[in-house]
């Protein structure tokens with residue numbers, strides 16, 4: 104072993120984080136795992152994956168893929184190796200705790216919203232680490248203040264962080280007064296001209312996509328559709344894709360007809376019809392059902408939240424504590440989030456199956472940061488709910504890997520194949536036998552560097 108690598112390993116051991124580094128170091132070989140490559144192809148049993156630098160250089164049966172001389176070898180027989188997970192829908196400006204959305208439940212008398220935002224910003228390095236420790240190597244922040252562009256910059260220069268894509272502020276028909284602070288998470292749009300100006304202003308920040316919050320529509324959609332068309336046209340001119348929050352079929356249809364590239368919530372009011380399916384397919388729209396957030400609000404505001412073992416292990420304890428305190432505060436939230444039984448509404452689940460059967464691209468997003476949906480654990484719960492809704496575990500895994508990469512048009516990630524970036528997740532148990540086994544994380548690999556999740560989380564609580 105080269106001296107440079109020995110030094111690296113010494114420091115790594117000292118900090119208890121870095122288990123194998125690709126930087127100026129020997130290749131890494133994972134030998135004997137069952138590989139799920141992210142494409143939905145049958146599992147490759149007893150496989151070897153070789154990493155050199157930040158890239159995967161070989162994948163195949165252990166009998167045929169040679170381990171390079173001098174490689175750091177991990178014997179991973181009995182483990183499952185997947186691409187790192189991609190959360191296609193989350194928000195860094197929200198903590199996941201009770202104070203995250205004063206426009207939903209107003210607790211500002213207990214904690215001013217500006218204090219909440221300051222705490223969220225101070226906790227961003229920990230949020231990045233929790234996310235990576237949860238096996239998530241890429242996140243898509245689909246709506247937040249301009250300071251979230253700084254989160255992307257921080258993540259890019261922090262080794263133990265997921266890669267971060269951001270949209271910047273949501274373009275919306277209204278700005279809830281409770282969140283109208285300096286650098287708000289939303290920008291209110293009234294006219295097509297204003298829409299174009301805001302997209303040009305955002306484009307200067309190099310967003311990874313543009314986000315529209317399509318809510319509060321009256322019977323006549325035309326005033327909103329006019330500015331939504333302008334947003335999408337201006338964004339496409341700038342080479343940017345547009346994701347839309349629309350939960351009613353008429354709004355989702357209008358958004359897609361206006362040229363939307365992604366729907367970041369499921370349609371929950373009506374059965375999706377054939378013309379809508381055809382249009383999703385024709386435009387290659389990526390559909391993210393985002394079940395977890397509905398359940399998260401129901402658990403938190405229905406006062407039934409009890410942390411799961413994954414939430415206990417990887418979730419932000421301050422966020423958890425704030426939700427548990429809701430009960431003690433004796434604040435009865437508005438009754439808009441009754442605990443759903445079953446946890447997914449049947450119409451959303453049926454629509455997801457229809458979309459899957461039609462061949463629509465489905466991605467996985469948790470909406471983490473909303474009250475009751477924690478950064479990191481939230482995506483694992485989403486995968487569980489997607490399977491409850493009728494996807495196979497393999498389909499859920501593809502949604503959280505390759506299809507997330509398709510949303511971002513990032514051909515470097517989401518799949519295990521030679522030439523791809525070595526963003527990987529190693530599990531102690533079979534996620535095809537039980538999708539909840541995605542929480543049984545042994546190691547996470549980010550750009551060729553191997554991390555122990557327990558070490559990433561140590562000292563954070």
Ligand SMILES: [Zn+2]
Nearest residue numbers: 192193194470
């Ligand atoms: Zn969202």
